[in-house]
Amino acid sequence: MSVEDLVRDNAHLLNVQSVLQHAAVASLACTGPRTIGPDRKPQRLEIKQDMSTILPAVEVARASVQSVNIQPAMELVDACIFPDIDAINASIVKRELAEECKRSVRMQLKEIKERQQSAVNGRHASQREKEQQQLFINSLVMRQENEKLLQQQAEQLAKKELEMQQRDQLALLRHNNQKLLLLTIEAVSRCHNRFCSKYEAVTKLLMTLDKESVQACAAINVELRELGQMFDQLVGKLKNGNCEQPELSCVFTAEQYCQSLDKLEDSLHQQLTEQEQQLLHKAKQQAEEKEKQRILEAEQHRQQKQEEQKQQEQKKQELEAQLKATADAAAAAAAQEVRPVETPVVAPATASGSISTSYVHPTRLAFYNEIIALYQSKVDAVKPLQTDEAWKKYRTNCQRTINVPLNAITASSPQHLTNNFDKLYNFFAGQAVRTTDGSNITINDHPLARDYCILLMAKKFVSQTDTAISSNPQAAFPFASVINSFWKLLPDFGNIFLAYMFKESPYLVPYVIPQQPDQTPEQYLKTMGYRxxxxxxxxxxxxFLKRQTGIARLYAAVIITPGRKADGPTHPFGLEEAWRWLSHIMLVKPLPDICATMIMEMLQTLGFELWRAYGQNFLKLLVYIQTIYIPQLAAYDEGGPKTRLEMLLSKFLRERQIPQAVGVLPPGFW
Structure with missing residues (x-):
């Protein structure tokens, strides 16, 4: 029998108990034949159980029956006379036993069911655990396989990326190597071009030297040849691609060769400068000897003139004696009236006080004297303001007002140039200017302030040749543009500016000031521009040459640079001044170094405009300088400036053009 069948039997027994209880109640209302009741004989039931065990069960059954709420029915049952109480008790006991059995069976069934359920649950749990373990193992295996697959894919992808990176790096390396090689070739080519130009210049300079100078520079010549050979070897290896050095090392090596050539050129120039100084010293000695010879000749000439005068006096006395004798003879004869004989009148010799044209042309000398006279009159006029201690602070403020915007003049932009010009011009126009101490000053605060400030500004412009222009040629053009603008607005300023230029460099006149007999060599050189x-x-x-070069650059820039657009196209000091200067410099006595330097600077700055304006006439002037003037200059000058001038002229005549100077301001710049 299964557990389900046992459960169904127990349920059936429980239903029997309930049926008996209902039957006892229903028997009271039963009208048909009855099997129980007081009028029926009791049926005896055999009770095999022991009474000792039944009685307690009966009491329990009674108590259970009493617990049912059927009090009226029980009273009726008690009133009735049962056929057999033992049978009833037995049935009750049986029922109780059945109940107890049911309960026991239920408990056992429950325990069996629980054990079976726990066993089933255990099997299910173990099965689930096994399944979970299997799933875990499967997932672990799958994850390991996936990880292994991913790792293989990652390795393959990394390998591909690494190969791609290596290919890219190799391509980039080849590209960079090619680019570096091209840059190296370009850098070495630039160094080679610079080296060749410098090598050619030094070679030409050596070729122009005399035998003694070449012998003195023999070591430099050998070193120059070795540098040229080494540079050619470096270039040849780089072209063939078998250069053992890295690319940058080739550039450094080429740069070292260029620096070595620069040092070689400097040493050559130093030796030549020493030789030039020696030649200059010899020339000074020769000049002194010539001066002594000239003085001696002048003394001899004076003595000769004195002797001639004595002879003339003697002749005059003899002539007077003859005339007296003739008069006496005529009076004694008294033949006729005779006319007196006219005697010749001899004019005394006059010494000329004019300067020889070999020093300066008369027209240029007159212009120079006029400019210097105007300058001197202005200087004398402002002395009361310049020496008055009560106006010292005012003079200082005027200097600051002029110096600050003047020092800031550059061609960085038209607006920048206009702003600095306006600051200067507004001050000269009478506007008030705030000083650093908070006070305001104007140019009308003192009657002599205008002339004092014009002198101050002109001197400051000329001083720029020492600081800015001598080292930076392009800086001359913005200064020149401002100078021309002020020249148009203040004509006296232009003449004062020229006076300062002529004082610093009389070669701009051109004027070779002769040495006075009472002057020392130092004093004479000071009058010629030395400091x-x-x-x-x-x-x-x-x-001295560097400073004179800056002055010549500013002078030339003033000639070719236009002023402001607002002041009109007229030029106060035009291109004809450059032609006049070049034509007159050919006529004065050449001086070593300085004449060649000034002519070369003028041609480099003005040559383009002169060629465009004068054409064939300017070309003839260049040919004249090369064929006529240079040989004359060679009698006094054998130094580097003269050689550089020859090379520059040869280049201009060979190329039939002169490049425009760098930094020239275009018309209408501001």
Whole structure:
């Protein structure tokens, strides 16, 4: 029998108990034949159980029956006379036993069911656990396989990326190597071009030297040849692609060769400068000897003139004696009236006080004297303001008002140039200017302030040749444009500016001031533009030439640079001044170094405009300088400037053109 059948039997027994209880109640209303009741004989039931065990069960059954709420029915049952109480008790006991059995069976069934359920649950749990373990193992295996597959894919992808990166790096490396090689070739080519030009210049310079100078520079010549050979070897290896050095090392090597050539050129120029100084010293000695010879000749000439005068006096006395004798003879004869004989009148010799045209042309000398006279009159006029201590602060403020915008003049932009010009012009126009101490000043605060400020500004413009223009040629053109603008608005300023230029460099006149008999060599060189230090030391020749170059650049820039558009197209100091200067410099006595330097600077700055304006006439002037003037200059000058001038002229005549100077301001710039 299964557990389900046992459960169904127990349920059936429970239904029997309920049926008996209902039957006892229903028997009271039963009208048909009855099987139980007081009028029926009791039926005896055999009870095999022991009474000792039945009685307690009966009591329990009674109590259970009493617990049912059928009090009226029980009273009726008690009133009735049962056929057999034992049978009833037995049935009750049986029922109780059945109930107890049912309960026991239910408990056992429940325990069996629980054990079976727990066993089933255990099997299910173990099965689930096995399934989970299997799933976990499967997932772990799958994850390991996936990871292994992903790792393989990642390795393949990384390998591909690495190969691509390596290919890209190789391609980039080849590209960079090619680019670096091209840059190296370009850099070495630039160095080679610079080296060749410098090598050619040094070679030409050596070719122009005399035998003694070449022998003195023999070591430099050998070193120059070795540098040229090494550079050619470097270029040849780089072209063939078998250069053992890295690319940058080739560039550094080429740069070192260029620097070595620069040092070689500097040493050559230094030696030539020393030789030039020696030649200059010899020339000075020769000039002194010539001067002594000239003085001696002048003394001899004076003595000769005195002797001639004595002879003339003697002849005059003899002539007077003859005339007296003739008169006496005529009076004694008294033949007729005779006319007196006219005697010749001899004019005394006059010494000429004019300067020879070999020093300066008369027209240029007159122009120079006029400019210097105007300058001197202005200087004398402002002395009361310049020496008055009560106006010292005012003078200082005027200097600051002029110096600050003037020092800031550049061609960086038209607006920048206009702003600095306006600051200067507004001050000269009478507008008030705030100083650093908070006060306001105007140019009308003192009657002599205008002339004082014009002198101050002109001097400051000329001083720019020492600081800015000598080292930066392009800086001359914005200064020149402002100078021309002020020249149009203040004509006296232009003449004062020229006076300062002529004082710093009389070669711009051109005027070779002759040395006076009472002048020392230092004093004479000072009149020719050299400067003396506070310790009375004379300026070195190279510094002198550098400063004179800056002055010539500014002078040339003023000639070709236009002023403001607002002031009109007229030029106060035009291109004809450059032609006049070049034609007159050919007529004066050549001086070593300085004449060649000034002519070369003028041609480099003005040559383009002169060629465009004068055409064939300017070309003839260049040919004249090369064929006539250079040989004359060679008698006094054998230095580097003269050689550079020859090379420059040869280049201009060979190329039939002169490039325009760098930095020239275009018309209408501001």
């Amino acid at each position: 003396l230090s506070d310790t009375n030391e004379l300026e070195k020749p190279d510094m």
